[in-house]
Amino acid sequence: MQAAEDEVLAGLSALGLLQLGERPVLEPLGGGVSSEIWKVSTAAGDLCVKRALARLKVAAVWEAPLERSHFEAEWMRVAGEIRPDNVPELIAEDVKRHLVVMRYLPPKQYRLWKSMLRDGEADVACAVEVGRVLAAIHAATADDPAIARRFPTDAAFHAIRLEPYLEATARVHAEAAPRLMQLSAATAATRRCLVHGDVSPKNMLVGPHGPVILDAECAWFGEPAFDLAFVLNHLLLKCLWTPSASAGFLACFEALWQAYAAGVTWEPPASIDARVAALLPGLMLARIDGKSPVEYITASAQKDKVRGFTIPLLREPVGRPIEIAERWREELA
Template identity: 45%
Template structure:
């Protein structure tokens, strides 16, 4: 049975054995991977191959006290399986989930053709249409989850979503900005009640690899039935924050926000696209503020840049822009 106190190498070896991938004694090496705050992840070397294993942590690795149930690991694996059904090239190969270990194994993605989208953005690498590619995949996955007969049962996770996203991002930020509490609480209530679309919950450039130009989406620990606006705003927020951080890339990144929406919009079949865009536009500045004053602030912004985000986000929360074009116009004028 899974125990956090077990040596990590032993936990990995037990998972490998329980999944029937190899015997415990066949594990040649375990190399922990860094960068995440919510899970323990490692590359496990076996005879002739390497695979990736992942276990959810009960307490996230951030300065604030942030806890979440480890069974979210099962929801993540279920999201990967659901995504694989309609976009198999956009998720890693899956090797099994173990209820005894609260962990799963998947393909280890590496090689010269593989890069992390976040790294490319922060290096101001030439735009290769990444935003549009991600939008297309996300739209197809969202649309597939609204088709009659889609099995929603693995994704009745709104309380986990609240613990992982709504409380640490929006409610915690409201405690720092009580004058915005009515607007932020309204967003929380709406997102908590929604259940129309399968939401990934962490569509961030740090969770998206590109291999030969194809996006591969990872880290779906927050997966739940919810509102598509969360995934869209969460991803677009990272593009906006990097636009504010990287003056030389600002025009490209701002334009990529609108290209993202233009590519995603044709996939919307479950509701009026204008209504969805309005919710994205209202949520985006709240997430901007949350990434400087919430429990998980982005690490690359200077204090001056954080102040600039607050200056832009606060009035847009109080009085949202009409659509994404208007929102980007406001940001570009600052």
């Protein structure tokens, strides 16, 4: 641990963020699975420093290249120009040490979306903003070859998203395997927009100017439907975590999707509708039987509910995500 802290202080010093002789305390922040992250109070203000780990802290062995730090910083640069209120402010990057330095967002003003959802707080206005922010980032980067060149992360996206989610799940469910492998290949082959890759409630702080999207380590120039399906999936699964708020979560689902669809400028909304609806059951099943299962669904009856719901949808996909939400509502009733 000491070595890591010395490395961070050396990085901050090299970046010119510390005054001569200044040696701030590093306060570890919990919550991350793929990195070490600290609050560092310096003479120049409160910073948040994130350092990528070679091996993720999840049960299944899962390695991710350290260079993802750089793509996280790049995502902040690009997305921060498009939606400055909804992206953490990047202060500096130490490429060699795999450090990203951001402005620290204090918990008094910035609450984790995941904790709000756990407590049954289904804020439709927040969901609408998430949809708008994602659409704005996708629309502003769509079909832009200069952005595509800055995110040559196809191999990493496969290794840290498509393989552990869709392909690992294919190994567990033989009957759904061809479909899951086809979804993985189709996603990999769709290169249209700057994708965040991990739009999850645990990576979102809700503050005075709306949601702030953290943790862009999976950034990729690729399939925008992935971001939508990823976040919509969380709203479906949260209905099993906090059942009393299910109606609110499904209202958030619909509002998020509509707000996003209103911002789709680069292709007909119906075409992305179909791809989101195709991916959604795959990602949902992946959070039960893939390499990164959600920690809050542990009862086998609940797992079976998700399996029984998603496998028919993989076999016979529907055209629109809202149809999946409707069916899930019936399933939960």
